[in-house]
Amino acid sequence: LGVIMYLRMGWVVGNAGLRGALIMVLIANLITLFTAFSISSIATNMRMKGGGAYFLISRSLGAEIGGSIGIPLFLAQALVISLYIVGFAESLAFLVPGINQKIITFGTLGVLTVLSLISAGLVIRIQYIILSVIVLSLFSFFTGQMPSFDTAHLASSYEEGYDFWSVFVVFFPAVTGILSGVSLSGDLRDPAKSVPSGTILSVAAGALIYFVIACWFGLAGDRGELRENNLIMVTMARWGPLIFAGIWGATLSSALANILAAPRTLQALARDGIVFGIFRKGRGPNQEPFLATLFTFI
Numbered sequence: 001l002g003v004i005m006y007l008r009m010g011w012v013v014g015n016a017g018l019r020g021a022l023i024m025v026l027i028a029n030l031i032t033l034f035t036a037f038s039i040s041s042i043a044t045n046m047r048m049k050g051g052g053a054y055f056l057i058s059r060s061l062g063a064e065i066g067g068s069i070g071i072p073l074f075l076a077q078a079l080v081i082s083l084y085i086v087g088f089a090e091s092l093a094f095l096v097p098g099i100n101q102k103i104i105t106f107g108t109l110g111v112l113t114v115l116s117l118i119s120a121g122l123v124i125r126i127q128y129i130i131l132s133v134i135v136l137s138l139f140s141f142f143t144g145q146m147p148s149f150d151t152a153h154l155a156s157s158y159e160e161g162y163d164f165w166s167v168f169v170v171f172f173p174a175v176t177g178i179l180s181g182v183s184l185s186g187d188l189r190d191p192a193k194s195v196p197s198g199t200i201l202s203v204a205a206g207a208l209i210y211f212v213i214a215c216w217f218g219l220a221g222d223r224g225e226l227r228e229n230n231l232i233m234v235t236m237a238r239w240g241p242l243i244f245a246g247i248w249g250a251t252l253s254s255a256l257a258n259i260l261a262a263p264r265t266l267q268a269l270a271r272d273g274i275v276f277g278i279f280r281k282g283r284g285p286n287q288e289p290f291l292a293t294l295f296t297f298i
Contacts, residue, residue, distance in 0.1 A: 001134055001177070001206065001209065001250050002084060002087075002173075002174060002177060002250045002251065002253075002254040003083065003084055003087030003088075003247065003250060003251045003254065004170070004171060004173055004174035005174055005209075005210070005213065005250065006087075006091075006233055006243065006246060006247045006250060007087055007090070007091070007230045007231070007247065008170055008171065008174075008230070009171070009174070009210070009213055009214065009217065009233075010217050010221060010225075010226045010227075010229070010230075010232035010233065011170070011226065011227055011230065012024065012167055012170065012171045012214075013153065013214055013217040013218050013221065013226055014153070014157070014217075014221070014223055014224075014225075014226030014227035014228075015156065015157065015158045015159060015162055015167050015227060016156050016158070016164065016167050017153050017154050017155045017156040017157065017218065018152060018153055018154050018214065018215065018217075018218025018219070019154050019155065019156070020156045020164060020167075021214040021217075021218065022211065022214055022215075024164075024167070024168045024171050025171075025207065025210045025211055025214055027168070028168070028171060028172050028174070028175045029175055029203060029206070029207040029210070031172075031175075032175045032176070032178050032203050032206075033200070033203050033207075035178070036178060036196075036199040036200045036202075036203050037200075039053070039056060039182055039195060039196070039199055040195065040196030040199065040200060042056045042059075042060050043056065043182075043185075043191060043192055043195040043196055044192050044196060046059055046060075047192075048185045048186075048188075048191040048192060048195065049185065049186055049268075051070075051185065051186065051264060051265060051267070051268025051269075051271075052179065052182045052183035052184070052185050052261060052264060052265060052268075053073060053179055053182055053183065053265075054066060054069065054070035054073055054074075054265050054268050054269065055185060055268050056182075057069050057070070058070065058268075058272065063272060063274065066272070066274075067269065067272070067274040070265060070268070070269050070274065071269065071274070071275070073265055074262055074265040074266050074269065077183070077258045077261045077262035077265060078258070078262040078296045080173070080254075080258055081109070081255050081258045081259060081262070081296075082105070083173065084251040084252070084254040084255040084258070085105045085108050085109055085112075085251065085255050086101075086105060087247070087251045088104075088105075088108060088247070088248055088251040088252060088255070089101040089104040089105045089108070090230075091231070091244060091247045091248065091251075092104060092248075094231060095244065108252070108255075109255075109297065110297075112252065112255055112256055112259050113259060113293065113294075113296075113297040115256065116256065116259045116260055116263075116293055117288075117290065117293055117294075119284075119288070120184070120187050120260055120286065120288055123256050123259075123260060124184075126256070127253055127256065127257075130249040130250075130252065130253040131249075131253075133242075133245050133246060133248075133249040134246050134249050134250055134253075136242050136245070136246070137237075137242045137243050137245055137246025137247075137249070138209070138246065139242075140237045140238050140239045140240075140242035140243060140246075141213075141216070141233055141236065141237045141238075141243060142212075142216065143238045144236050144237040144238040144239075145220045145221075145235075145236040145237075146220060147215065147216055147218075147219030147220040148219060148220065149219060151219065151220070152218060152219050153218050153219075153221070153223050153226075154218070157223065159227060174210065175203075175206060175207075175210075177202070177206070177254060177257065178199050178202050178203055178206070179199075179261070180254075180257040180258075180260075180261060181194070181195060181198045181199060181202065182195055182199060183257070183260065183261030183264055183265065184260060184261070184264070186264060186286070186287075187286055216236075217232070217236075220236060221236060231243075259293070259296065259297075262292075262296045263289040263292035263293040263295070263296050264289055264292070266279050266289065266292040266295065266296065267279055267280055267282065267287075267289035267292045270292070278291060279291055279292045279295065
């Protein structure tokens with residue numbers, strides 16, 4: 001549950017209508033569900049080590065295919081950190097107009113990198129606190145403006161230059177967080193058990209929440225405001241500050257997840273001799289990827 005849910009889900013419903021938005025949520029979550037089934041099938045048929053999705057692919061299809069997928073996977077995990085940090089800065093700028101967003105984003109990246117360097121276990125414990133904040137923000141949203149079938153926005157009404165698939169492209173990153181747990185395969189006590197159950201349950205929980213949020217926007221929101229106000233969730237909530245807390249929690253949580261994931265992918269690539277061997281070096285009993293984390297920060 002990330003920045004797209006808070007800052008773009010209303011825009012998706014405003015353009016695609018409730019009917020179109022529900023179809024988008026269904027297609028996106030079917031893609032991630034099939035991905036989860038594939039991950040689960042492989043994870044239960046081998047002894048998993050660090051490297052997450054790259055490790056699974058390379059051990060199933062060979063080093064050549066693994067490397068050709070693993071390198072862009074690392075780059076995607078590293079660069080998507082900026083999506084979440086910019087989302088955090090964008091919401092902060094709404095509260096503090098005139099704030100320098102570049103300084104905020106760079107400072108946030110630095111703090112999150114330091115946390116990930118201290119310990120993956122510390123980051124995971126922080127995630128429990130963030131999850132509680134997100135749950136409270138959703139409670140505030142669902143107890144705010146109540147839905148009504150009299151004001152349902154069922155049909156699409158796309159802005160100029162947009163259609164079903166261009167809006168779908170904006171929404172799809174919202175469901176890709178299911179790989180976060182897989183990326184920590186080397187840190188899990190029993191990855192063959194935890195990866196399948198955790199990934200499939202995360203797809204199911206995420207799909208349910210997105211379906212309900214889409215219905216809430218489609219039945220309770222104003223069409224014009226849905227398309228123009230990126231903070232429509234704050235407007236509709238019972239207590240707006242909780243939504244801001246949720247945005248910050250979700251964006252920082254997603255950024256932290258990828259700051260943990262990207263270096264572990266790079267470390268696994270180095271251990272297989274696909275990238276520079278210097279990145280294989282780890283620190284501590286779990287061989288946490290210190291140099292790979294610094295490279296990801298850069």
